[in-house]
Amino acid sequence: MSSKVPAARAIIVVPAWNEQLTVGETVREIRAATPDLPVLVVSDGSTDRTADVARDAGALVLELPFNLGVGGAMRAGFRYAVRHGYEAAVQVDADGQHDPNEVPALLEKLGEFDIVIGARFSDGDDTYKVRGPRKWAMVVLSKVLSKLAKTKLTDATSGFKATGGRALPVFAEHYPVEYLGDTIESLVIALRAGCKVTQVSAHMRPRRGGTPSHRPIKSMIYLFRAGFALLLALIRRYETAAEVDHKQARPAVKEGVVR
Amino acid sequence: MSNTYLVALVGSVLVLLGIIELLRRRQLGEKYAVLWLVVGILLLIFTVFPGLLTGLASGLGVAVPTNLMFFVGILFLVGVVLHLSWEVSRLENETRKLAEDQAILRLEVEQLQRNKNENVAE
Numbered sequence: 093m094s095s096k097v098p099a100a101r102a103i104i105v106v107p108a109w110n111e112q113l114t115v116g117e118t119v120r121e122i123r124a125a126t127p128d129l130p131v132l133v134v135s136d137g138s139t140d141r142t143a144d145v146a147r148d149a150g151a152l153v154l155e156l157p158f159n160l161g162v163g164g165a166m167r168a169g170f171r172y173a174v175r176h177g178y179e180a181a182v183q184v185d186a187d188g189q190h191d192p193n194e195v196p197a198l199l200e201k202l203g204e205f206d207i208v209i210g211a212r213f214s215d216g217d218d219t220y221k222v223r224g225p226r227k228w229a230m231v232v233l234s235k236v237l238s239k240l241a242k243t244k245l246t247d248a249t250s251g252f253k254a255t256g257g258r259a260l261p262v263f264a265e266h267y268p269v270e271y272l273g274d275t276i277e278s279l280v281i282a283l284r285a286g287c288k289v290t291q292v293s294a295h296m297r298p299r300r301g302g303t304p305s306h307r308p309i310k311s312m313i314y315l316f317r318a319g320f321a322l323l324l325a326l327i328r329r330y331e332t333a334a335e336v337d338h339k340q341a342r343p344a345v346k347e348g349v350v351r
Numbered sequence: 352m353s354n355t356y357l358v359a360l361v362g363s364v365l366v367l368l369g370i371i372e373l374l375r376r377r378q379l380g381e382k383y384a385v386l387w388l389v390v391g392i393l394l395l396i397f398t399v400f401p402g403l404l405t406g407l408a409s410g411l412g413v414a415v416p417t418n419l420m421f422f423v424g425i426l427f428l429v430g431v432v433l434h435l436s437w438e439v440s441r442l443e444n445e446t447r448k449l450a451e452d453q454a455i456l457r458l459e460v461e462q463l464q465r466n467k468n469e470n471v472a473e
Binding site for chain 1: 371374375376377380381382384385445448449452
């Protein structure tokens with residue numbers, strides 16, 4: 093494998109569930125920031141015009157027939173990427189939280205690493221604040237996952253991630269679809285399969301629609317579920333290591349005319 | 352320590368271990384994991400401290416402790432069955448939708464193929 097993943101072999105995956113108000117602007121922004129990379133919007137059983145808006149903005153669109161959750165949407169994206177011979181997939185959320193101008197910085201590190209996380213607490217200045225139980229959950233998660241990854245991971249639950257190398261075929265097959273599985277368990281699976289993980293600092297912008305919840309009860313439930321998801325991920329068995337090689341050996345579907 | 356106590360204890364531990372092993376092999380989703388873990392742990396607690404059930408029964412005014420156990424058990428099982436019925440209905444709807452989508456896609460592919468062949472023939 094080449095030391096640096098050429099930009100043309102990466103694809104941007106945007107999971108979107110009823111985001112017609114934000115997805116168009118997000119896709120246009122991504123295409124302006126990274127004109128060489130195709131954008132794949134996975135409409136996760138949306139009942140609004142998300143798919144049409146995304147298509148009009150120039151994205152490829154996968155329309156899932158019903159809602160599968162972020163994990164399911166991303167797995168569809170990863171499988172598309174593998175089938176069409178891409179070597180890397182970058183997740184960018186549809187709500188405009190992630191700055192597409194930072195995608196090249198993530199991709200640059202993919203030569204050395206299999207997963208690059210765009211993390212929000214990497215440096216001092218940032219506008220995204222979390223408090224209370226949600227913060228505790230993040231602290232514990234980052235401690236445990238850092239230890240597993242043998243490198244500092246400050247923001248394990250970030251959705252802003254570049255996946256490549258050995259991790260992409262593993263994720264195409266085994267990406268967890270359960271609550272919080274797309275962030276916590278996916279990292280554990282990747283690490284168990286021998287993937288190398290790192291993070292680069294990224295700035296999270298305020299979402300275009302909706303606000304993150306800071307209600308104490310919701311946060312407590314989040315803390316509990318995150319802890320449980322982590323525990324589950326740690327005790328589970330994964331038969332991934334042996335599969336990586338022969339999955340890569342399978343030839344990719346020959347690419348037709350895209351768009 | 353009586354024999355029945357030992358049998359009950361071993362049984363409860365086996366149930367709990369079975370649940371954990373199913374979880375470990377990814378045969379049981381996170382959704383059901385919490386529920387069954389709680390059931391397994393409760394079972395173990397009541398086996399280790401049989402006095403707990405008796406105390407609880409007299410506190411609630413139930414004359415025979417085992418009746419309380421049967422009542423709660425049946426209520427719980429009815430809940431589980433109801434939930435599973437709901438889950439099966441949902442799955443049925445989803446498979447139906449998949450079949451419909453698949454049929455539509457097949458027609459669309461056939462139409463594309465036909466158009467292509469006609470274009471080649473011209």
